[in-house]
Amino acid sequence: MALYPRPESAAVKRRAVVVFALAAVLIAACVVTWRITWLRGVDDIQQQAAVRADRTANALSSTLDRYESLSYLLASHPLVQEALEHPTADAIARANRYLEDANRHAHATVTYIVRADGLCLAASNWNLADTFVGSNYLFRPYFIDAMKGQVGRFFGIGTVSHEPGYFISQPVYRDGRIIGAAVVKLNLEWFPGSDAGEPLLVADNHGVIFLSSVPAWKYRAVAPLPASVTAAIERTRQYAQQTIAELPMATVRTIDANAQIVRVGDARFGPHFLATRRWLGSPAWQLITLSAIDPVRADARNAAAAVGFGFASICLLAFYWRTRRARLAEMIRGRAMLQAAYAELNERVAERTADLSAANARLQTEVGERTRAERELRAAHDELVQTSKLAALGQMAAGITHELNQPLAALRAFSDNTRVLLERGEQGAARENLEAIAALTERMGKITNQLKLFVGRAQPRTARAPVVRAVCNSLNVLQKRLQGVALEVTLHDSEAMSGGGSEPLDLAAEHPELVAYCDELRLEQALINLIGNALDAVSGVDAPRIGIEIGASFASLSLTVRDNGPGIPADVLPRLFEPFFTTKGMGEGLGLGLAIASSIARDCGGTLSARNMPEGGAAFVLMLRRALASNAQSDASAR
Structure with a gap:
C-alpha cells in the first residue's frame, strides 16, 4: 500500500476541482444573465404598459368629461325645464326635438329627461321602436344620485335597448327645486378596441369587467364578489341577466402596488401577463393593461445561452493557452535550474560569512543602544520627579492665591467703607466694619493654615x-x-x-x-x-x-x-x-x-x-x- 498519493492522482483531483469550479461559475453566470435580462425586459414592458395605460386612461377620461358637460347643458336648457315642470304635449314635443338635435350633433347614444317620479318624459329616440319614453328609471343609481343634487355616473346594460352604456345624469333645477334629471347615455363598445396580444380591461368600482378587448372576459369579476355587492347589482339590474363569474386570473408575482405578473386561464399552461393598473378618479373605475411576458422569457433564455456558449469558449481558449504556457515554462525552468545549481554553492559560502559578520555588528550596536537607553531612562525619571514636585507646589500656590482673592477684595471694600464712616463720625458702623475686617483676617489665616488639605486631603x-x-x-x-x-x-x-x-x-x-x-x-x-x-x-x-x-x-x-x-x-x-x-x-x-x-x-x-x-x-x-x-x-x- 502506498503511503503518499501518486502525482498523477493529485493532478487528476486538481483538474476535477477546476472543472467543477468552472461549471459552477458557468451556471452562476447563466443565472445572473437570465435574471438581469428578465428584470430589464420586465422593466421595459412595464414602462410601455404604463405609457399605454396613461394614454388610454386620458382618452377615456376626456371623453367622459366632455359628455358630462353635455348633460349639464341639457339640464340648464329652458325647454327641458319647461317639459319637466309643465309636461304638456306641446312642451314634450319641443323637448323631444331639442334632445334629438343635441344628440345628433354631440354624437351621443341617447339623451333623455326623467321626471321626479322616475318616468322618462322625452328622449332623443322618441320616434324609434325602442324609445325610452314611458320607461321608469326610479331604481337606477344615476337617477337616485341626480335627485340628491349630485352628478350621477353609472355603467350598465339598458333595460329597454339591452345594450351596455355609460349613463351621466345631472339634476334639473327650477326655482331652487329639483324637478327631474337630464341623462346622457354613451356607447363605449368602441373602447378599448381589440388586441389579443395586449389585452385591455376596464372594471367598475366592484371589480366587474364591463369593457374588454377580449370579448370572453366581459362581465367577469377580477376578484370574488361579496354577497352584498351581488345583491346590489341584481337590484339595480346593472348587467341585466348576465351571470357575473370570476375571471381565472392569479397573481404570480407582485412588482409594485400597481403592477403584478399574473396568470390567466389554466393554472399550469395559462399565459402570463404583466398587469398594470390605473385608477380613474371619477368614475371610480380601474383600467387594467395586460402585456405578454413570453417575449421577455425568450430574450432571457437566449441571453443566458449566449453567455454560456461564450464562457465555454473562453474556458477552452484559456485551457489551450495555459497548456502551451506550461510547456514553455517547464523548458525554461529546467534550463534555469541547471544554471542556478552551480551558482548556489558559491553563494551559500558568501552568505554564511556575511551573516556572521552582520550578526556580530548588530550585537555590538544593541549593547550600546541598551546602555544609552538606561542612562536616558534614569535622567527622565529624575526630571519627572522634579517636575511633579514643581507642579504640586504651583497648584497649591495657585489655590491659595485664588482663595485669598475674595477675602482681600472684601478687606479692600470694608477698609474703604470704614474710612468713609470715620470721616462721617459714624463710630458704631465703623466698629462693625473693623470687626468684619478682623473676621476676614482670621479667615485668611485659616486658609493659609489649611495647606495640608491641598497636599494630603486628610x-x-x-x-x-x-x-x-x-x-x-x-x-x-x-x-x-x-x-x-x-x-x-x-x-x-x-x-x-x-x-x-x-x-x-x-x-x-x-x-x-x-x-x-x-x-x-x-x-x-x-x-x-x-x-x-x-x-x-x-x-x-x-x-x-x-x-x-x-x-x-x-x-x-x-x-x-x-x-x-x-x-x-x-x-x-x-x-x-x-x-x-x-x-x-x-x-x-x-x-x-x-x-x-x-x-x-x-x-x-x-x-x-x-x-x-x-x-x-x-x-x-x-x-x-x-x-x-x-x-x-x-x-x-x-x-
Missing part, C-alpha cells in the same frame, strides 16, 4: 457647619459685588412642606436644623466660589438675578446657586471642574474656583454638579450629608 468628615450662617458669611464677603444684582434666597423643606413648594428664607434666624457635615470655613469657600462664578456669569445681563435655594431632606442638604446668565456651552460642560480650566480672558481667572469647590464637596462626602436651566442660565448644585439637629447642638456645646 480632612475629617465629622465636622459640622450651619448652612444658613455659611450663606450669610459668603454674602457678606461678596457684598460689594452683589450691588445691583437681584438676590433671592429660598428654602425648600420636603419634610415640613407637603406641597413641595419653596418659601423665602429668614437669614436673620439661626435655623439650627440646617446643619451639614462639612468644615464651616471650607463650606464658605465653596459658596464664595459658586456665588462669585454666578456674578461673573450675569455681569453682562441687563437685569441680573441670582437665586440661592436650600433644599432639605431627611439625609441630605442641597445648596443650589442659579443665575440668568448665558449658560454653559456644551463643549465646556465636561471640563468644568478641571483645575486651571477657564473660559475667562487672560488675567481674569486661574480656573481653580470650581475645581476647589468640587474638591471640598468630595472631601465632605458630597457632590457638586452643574446644568443649564430650561428658561436660561446655569445652576450649580452642592449636595452635602445632613447632620441631625440633636447631634449638631451637642457638637456645638462640646466646642
